[in-house]
Amino acid sequence: MENTVVILLLSLIVIMMSFYVYETERKLLNMGEKLLKQKVISNKAERKLLHMEEKLLKQEVISDTAERKLLNMEEILREQEFISNTAGSVEFTASIYKTYHVDPNQILKFETVWVNIGDGYDPESGVFTAPKSGLYMVSNTINAALNGLIRCNLWKNDVQNIGSLGTLHEAGTLNILMMIRKGDRIYIKSDKHGYHAKLFSNHMSTFSAVLIND
Numbered sequence: 001m002e003n004t005v006v007i008l009l010l011s012l013i014v015i016m017m018s019f020y021v022y023e024t025e026r027k028l029l030n031m032g033e034k035l036l037k038q039k040v041i042s043n044k045a046e047r048k049l050l051h052m053e054e055k056l057l058k059q060e061v062i063s064d065t066a067e068r069k070l071l072n073m074e075e076i077l078r079e080q081e082f083i084s085n086t087a088g089s090v091e092f093t094a095s096i097y098k099t100y101h102v103d104p105n106q107i108l109k110f111e112t113v114w115v116n117i118g119d120g121y122d123p124e125s126g127v128f129t130a131p132k133s134g135l136y137m138v139s140n141t142i143n144a145a146l147n148g149l150i151r152c153n154l155w156k157n158d159v160q161n162i163g164s165l166g167t168l169h170e171a172g173t174l175n176i177l178m179m180i181r182k183g184d185r186i187y188i189k190s191d192k193h194g195y196h197a198k199l200f201s202n203h204m205s206t207f208s209a210v211l212i213n214d
Contacts, residue, residue, distance in 0.1 A: 089118065090136075091115055091209065092115055093114045093115045094111070094114065094121055095203035096109075097111065099199065102199060104191065105190060105192040106189065107125070107127065107188070108199075109123060109125065110188075110206065110207045112203060121209075125187075127185050127187045128187065130180045132182055132214050133214065135179055136178050136186075137175065138174075139173070139206070140152065140164060140207050141172070142173075143171045143205050144197050151190065152164050153188070153190075153191060156180070160189075161178075162176055
């Protein structure tokens, strides 16, 4: 009888333990399902956030593109306004960027062109050919390098006009009002009795002209 009771008790304990294990597993499974659902929800939220970020980035790109287009349109309008305002005018400014070796009786070529309204100046030859007749202001500055000394003259066609003298410590400059006819050639030429010299680089020597009155 006692053995039977013990067996029944043990069986009851085993059943209870099995039930407890089952309930524990069921709770763990429920917790796992909840965690999975939360993870799915979290992933969905992350995807939504990423999607929103992509939309914002696209909108930003579109905004930047529109802004660039507006800036380009403004630049075009400014250029058109400038062209309209300068229509019929003539002016140029050019300078020498690289160290420039000058021999006697040589036309100086100011290769860097800053302004060339009317397309009268040719950097390949250093010669300005007047596209219109009128009163011009012509200017020139020369800066000799090291212990150099350079004499230059302004020429109109084949006629020598005023000159300038440039040294290491002082720039040679000239400014003159000239009546120039259409087709006249204006240029800066080193003196035939001058020295072999070198000009400073970095745009320290310039040549320019502007039509004041036609």
